[in-house]
Amino acid sequence: MDLTPIVGVALLLLMAYVFFYLPVGRVRQLLVVVIILIISYALLVTVAEMPTFGAEDVPARNYVAERYIEGTVRDTGAVNAITAVIMDYRAFDTLGEVTVLFVAIAAALATLRAH
Numbered sequence: 001m002d003l004t005p006i007v008g009v010a011l012l013l014l015m016a017y018v019f020f021y022l023p024v025g026r027v028r029q030l031l032v033v034v035i036i037l038i039i040s041y042a043l044l045v046t047v048a049e050m051p052t053f054g055a056e057d058v059p060a061r062n063y064v065a066e067r068y069i070e071g072t073v074r075d076t077g078a079v080n081a082i083t084a085v086i087m088d089y090r091a092f093d094t095l096g097e098v099t100v101l102f103v104a105i106a107a108a109l110a111t112l113r114a115h
Contacts, residue, residue, distance in 0.1 A: 011038065 015035055022028040051058045068085055078084035086094050 007042075011035065 014031070018028055018031045018035065022031065068089065069081060072078060072081045072084040076084040076088040078088065
């Protein structure tokens with residue numbers, strides 16, 4: 001079982017408690033240092049577990065990229081492979097990203113016009 005989400009949520013709750021409820025003092029400073037050390041350790045472990053650059057057995061080198069490149073014209077009819085991936089293979093993902101960008105821009109404009 002992967003404990004990463006549980007540890008992440010626990011750290012966020014601990015940080016929220018430290019910053020919003022603990023008065024400024026020695027205990028708060030100590031907890032901030034502990035949180036920073038835990039995050040630093042997690043980052044170092046993550047970097048140590050990364051595959052070496054250019055290795056053949058990395059997850060990025062799998063059959064999906066080859067299938068996209070070889071089957072683009074046959075599957076989608078698009079001549080450009082990038083257009084085929086964005087508009088056909090990942091259309092719902094692209095639609096979601098465009099929706100998020102539109103909502104963010106609309107919210108920013110509404111906020112700026114209010115002031």
